[in-house]
Amino acid sequence: MKTMMKVKNITKDYGHQRGVFDLSFNVEAGEVMGFLGPNGAGKTTTIRTLMGFIQPDRGRVSIKGHDCFRNAAQIQKDVGYLPGEIAFMDDMDGMEFIKFIAAMKKMSNLRKAQELLDYFELEPKGRIKKMSKGMKQKIGLVCALMNEPEILILDEPTSGLDPLMQKKFIDKIKEEKQKGTTILMSSHLFEEVEQTCDRVVIIKEGRQIAVEKMDVLNQNHQRTLTLTFRYPAEAADFASRLKKAALHDNQVTLQTAGALDPLLKLAARYEIVDLEIRRQTLEELFLHYYGKEQAV
Incomplete structure (x- = not known):
């Protein structure tokens, strides 16, 4: 099986026991990997390292064999990414922002974006700064999924979504899984992890404490x-x-x-x-x- 994401012995030390320390795991092609840990455990630091936004002090992070920091521009264009805190341009309306991201991804049309807007029941008119957290999260999901990437990296993807939309998100991840999309997903919602993930990585205070297969967990529950x-x-x-x-x-x-x-x-x-x-x-x-x- 082809390894799509590799985190190998990375350390990013911010001092005072903040950061990640000697963290290692792989995400294989077509796999959905859950990434678990409380706030401050190092999940977002790891994800930002994978996206090439920060460089680890030690170790190496790669996607499809390419160094995530050296090839950050290509990785950010090709990977569907949903950050934990989305940096919106508040004076734009929702559709303007979606078109802006589509242009960055060099997308030729917005057919898939419209399908996702319909799926998540979102009308993207109106200024983003006046939108609810749930509406902003839906825009983020549309932007992550609309270029149909082969890799998704999602940081707390259902934050702010109501239970109906959380279920629709789970169904969408299952659909992506059927297509063979490789997904790394941090979450606090254990139900969505249980329903979608093949394996989980659990980290505590920046250190990896477990990598578990979901089918093994289910058998030994x-x-x-x-x-x-x-x-x-x-x-x-x-x-x-x-x-x-x-x-x-x-x-x-x-x-x-x-x-x-x-x-x-x-x-x-x-x-x-x-x-x-x-x-x-x-x-x-x-x-x-x-x-x-x-x-x-």
């Missing part, structure tokens, strides 16, 4: 099962046959990973009135790495 028995005695008997099962009156709660079939066959011997299954979320995995005291 812990489940919390709560079984409610008709009779407390049966609940007690069931709990006695299991390790680390919590018994409370006629309810048994336990955590498990892997196949549920043996557990359900055992449960079928009893009269059960309710069964609740809750899967571990990516957020809970995130908290596992960060510690529960760390806010997302």
Whole structure:
């Protein structure tokens, strides 16, 4: 598989433990990579390094084999990029800004831009400075996607979007994934990461602490099962046959990973009135790495 983005041992030290330190990961062709960490963890610094806006103190960052700092102009033209904070020209209206970005990308027509405006239900008339955060974010998404790039780099792409638009964004990323687009996406919304990403990179205080495959995470997700028995005695008997099962009156709660079939066959011997299954979320995995005291 061809490597499209390579971050190799980069350090950008701003002092006082700010920046990124010895960070390494690859994004392969057609892969959707999630990039997770709280504010200040170094996500935007890494993304700005990939876009060639800043040069690392050490290490190398490349896209399609080209050094991101030396070939920044070409990379910025070819990559669909959505920054965390979009630098708008506030006196422009939305369509003027879209046309301005299209000219920078040397686009010959705005057919795809109009398709995206329709998709995100955006009427881009009116001065940008008077637009809501959600409207500005939609303009940013149109600008990132409208030249149909083979690589997308998206920094908090659903910030400011309402739940309906968040879902439409997820559907759009799935569509891009089907087309073979390579995507790096930072996010705080674990649902969109779970639904779209092949792997995730988790960073803490500028340092990489995990790279995980989503399919492996899904296979090994812990489940919390709560079984409610008709009779407390049966609940007690069931709990006695299991390790680390919590018994409370006629309810048994336990955590498990892997196949549920043996557990359900055992449960079928009893009269059960309710069964609740809750899967571990990516957020809970995130908290596992960060510690529960760390806010997302």
